[in-house]
Amino acid sequence: MLDFVMNVPVAGALSATEPYLGLRLVLAIIAAYHMITITERNRKRHVCVWKLPLVSRMTRLESFTCLKMRCSLSDAFVLTCAAFGIAQLCVSATESDVAAAGPEVSGNGALTPSSSLPFEDHNVGYYFSLSLSSAFPDDLEVSDYCLSLLRIFGERYVNYVKCLVSYTRPVQICEKCYTNFNNLKEIFANISSDAMGPDNVSCVDSLIRFDRLMLVYNLYHKQLDIWESAACSQCLTTDQRSLNETTLYFLTVLNRSASCFDKHKQGNHSELCKECKAPYHTLSELYNRMEKNQTLCIDLEDKMNVTRRLWSKTYNCSVPREETIPVIAVSSFMLFLPVIFYLSNFLHSEQKKRKLIHPKRAKSNQSLMNIQEKFS
């Protein structure tokens, strides 16, 4: 078995009549050896690897598996070859490998790594699912219905993420992206529902629980986590279709103080502090109230943070420390009290005395003298 696999690159190398044949041969053998170790590890799953040059008649499924193997094999090759710094040989070896594999394999060349990475394209969202569906052979148990669901999921996912990214700074994700999120949520609910689709199939098994990666599920839940930690639902109405009233009210109050800031921005900040104190305070109180009621989402928190920073840092309207003298006076008075207390106790309270009691002891002159001697 081992010999066979080693033959593959050797044949490839021999066919390419080039200089340094010996060296390249050796390197190729090393590379092949690496391939074998990888192969051996996966022997059970990719058993067709060594059948590949030998058996030209293969079932379709087998060739498919082998193709998948090819991808991983070429990955292994790239790794190995990179380690030896000779990429060219690697390529030639792969080519020869493919050539040796026969027509069925080369016919499916569409699945080489470069072309099967859909996200290299700029219009990913819309083409990726198409390319995906064409990539799947017909006899896989994913129904068309599920594939179409998956396609919609992909589109909506991309839209949602795009929205998130564009409203990252200043944070407005709740305000702007809730429609996208609702869409995404809806399609995921469709996919994951146990209800049977038109072909009497449920997509949960084929799309969500099919492999250990559970890609659709994890993608969705990552987004759900973000949405929940942003606490967006608290700014939306109960059906999550629009911003709720508290939020809108907060935004108007916020605008009021923001416009006040804008008006007095020029010139002396102390005037700003005086003039805008009222709107700012209304805002602060509202915010605190909402914080207590837990009706805040990340948008409002962020806006408030910015406003507070403007107020305290930029315009310097914080409360100054003014009453140092009275505080020091009162505290030193308090600190002085114990001193008086202890002093007066020490001087006036009579000291507690203990009456000594003398125990009865045996008369034992001899031994007492012994103690005395021992201790003196």
Added chain:
Amino acid sequence: MANITKKVSWSSRGDDSARGEATPLLNGTEEVKYTRQPSGGSIFHIGRLSTVDLEEEITSEEDSVRTRPKEIPHNEKLLSLKYESLDYDNIENQLFLEEERRMSHMNFRCLEISRWVVCGLIGVLTGLIACFIDVVVEQLAGKKYSIIKENIEKFTEVGGLSISLLLWAVLNSSLVMVGSIIVAFFEPIAAGSGIPQIKCYLNGVKIPRVVRLKTLMVKVCGVICSVAGGLAVGKEGPMIHSGAVVAAGVSQGRSTSLKKDFKIFEYFRRDTEKRDFVSAGAAAGVSAAFGAPVGGVLFSLEEGASFWNQMLTWRIFFASMISTFTLNFFLSIYNGHPGNLSYPGLINFGSFDNDKLNYTLYEIPLFILMGAVGGLLGALFNFLNYWLTIFRIRYVHRPCLQVMEAMLVSAVTATVSFTMIYFSNDCQPLPGPPEKTQEDNHLQLFCADGEYNSMASAFFNTPERSVISLFHSPPGSYNPLTLGVFTLTYFFLACWTYGLAVSAGVFIPSLLIGAAWGRLFGILLTYIPSISSPTWADPGKYALIGAAAQLGGIVRMTLSLTVIMVEATGNVTYGLPIMLALMTAKIVGDYFAEGLYDIHIKLQSVPFLHWDAPATSHWLTAREVMSSPVTCFSRVEKVGTIVDVLSNTSTNHNGFPVVIQDAASDEPGKICGLILRSQLIVLLKHKVFVERARSRLSQRKLQLKDFRDAYPRFPPIQSIHVSQDERECMMDLSEFMNATPYTVPQETSLPRVFKLFRALGLRHLLVVDSENRVVGLVTRKDLARYHLGKHGLEELQLAQT
């Protein structure tokens, strides 16, 4: 040296006063003669001692010797007369033996089962008390802090913060006043953490009123007031005392205070059985306080139980477990998650299972270094507290003064905290809503909006919350200056607070001090540029080690504290660093000063027996140790004599050897038994006289139950009326005395006597001569007076306190 010399001088004075002819031992009044003063004369008598410091003796007047006992200021080298031993050794008299023989195998099995039931009850009740304390403290403190916070917020803008300061001080002192009044006026024994008292109780010392229901009430209310009153105290130590009281109460099946007898568990109404339950109660208390069942058992083993066996351990563990999970259960209901059993402990350190908190091999020396620092600081703490306590005992002993002192301390605590917060410039951004809990008291004061004063999160909080905040706040929540100032202030505040007449523990303040400097240490490590590896980053683990080291340096517990810390943090991997830190802390601390609890035990003049006799005491024999001559009774004794001996206030003896007196000779009689004061009182109360038995044959025979009913509060002799006729009656003691008391020959060495006494939990050990004649009696106070001081073996003096 001086003390030994004093001892010599008294004894030689005794020699001087011709003790040899003091044969009529039966007469109690005779004893007065012997409790005399060392006189100047006696010193001159031993002329060669004149070089040693004996000025006190010389100043005393020779003729006042007999009338007025000498008085000295209180110090730690005294043994108080008010403490007695507990009867940990069963009194095997005929009644007892008869009852034991009557009991079948089945009865013993039932007893075993009821022991388990009692332990379960102890666990449940202790857990409930812990829960009660926790909830009430949380409510009260929450209320207080929200009032003050509102006030501060209001006055920050309009001015007048000194009024907030006064409000804080007044609120604090009024709460503390309530707590202090109930302690100082109603039950002084409930002051402090109660751990020293329980330690003494389990050692075999009967501390008056320590396990009463009233004490429990005062303790619980007192601890609520003092913690809510913002003192630098914790509620964990008092939990241990509370658990012990619950245990002592439940196991008796009745309450003497409430005059209610449930007629159950009557077999347990004696010191031997009660002791075991009290150790279980102490363990349940620890386990409720820290959520550490194993730690509780080990605490009981290390600090408390001097008497131990495997079955008891298992029962105690049961009680601890039940207690923790009762607390968990009820706290889960309180917190709105009924059935969720994961709210362990009054203080929950939060879990330390974060990956950031890993430690590596090269940090071990750092942990050891922290242990040493903890030991040093702990020794300093104990030293300061020692002098403070002496001052308090000597000068601040009136209850009203004690209340005033407690109020002052609380007011000053508030003032200092306020000043610290006021002048602090350490502002940190507020955490966002998910992490923010309603209970956090974030004070803004002069910080920018959206930020809070970081000093306030350490001071403006109950100590427990501050500890948790120090352990778990993300790096950067405190700046080093804040922590340094906080450590310093809190160190002195805590030191000042411990020993006040309020019920409060020292665990949490110690942890807090340690956590503060530990965190500081962790932060400073990150400033060392060469080793900026990311594992240094989280100061939380250093806070933990610092807390352990500081606590270990103060209380000097080792095994149990390690386990408690490990259990409370829920991370076994921290066992090694915590153990190393505690070990170092103990070694370093012991070099300078004793543990805080030991200091307080000493200052209360308790005759506490350590594990072994002092190391250099082998040359002492029973002859020097024992009290002699002994007041004895005959087997059939005249009632008048007994009453006289018992009512003699100057001796107040508790055990009396029963002897067969050879009427002709002056020699002491041969030993045939030992009878206790409590038994005699019960006998007198029931008038078990020989003449009566003869005249009325139908009289009920006295049973063991009669003794049990009187336990543990035997009436004083004054309350028993004995008529003149009855004084002439005779009493037959042979049925009630312990016919087989332990005896030792006169030549037995002190360590041997000590071992026997300590291991068996004896109360009286008779010293006999070769003819089995009683020559002396060794009691706890005779043994406890020897201790190893700075200049070798020293002897403590007996004093009336």
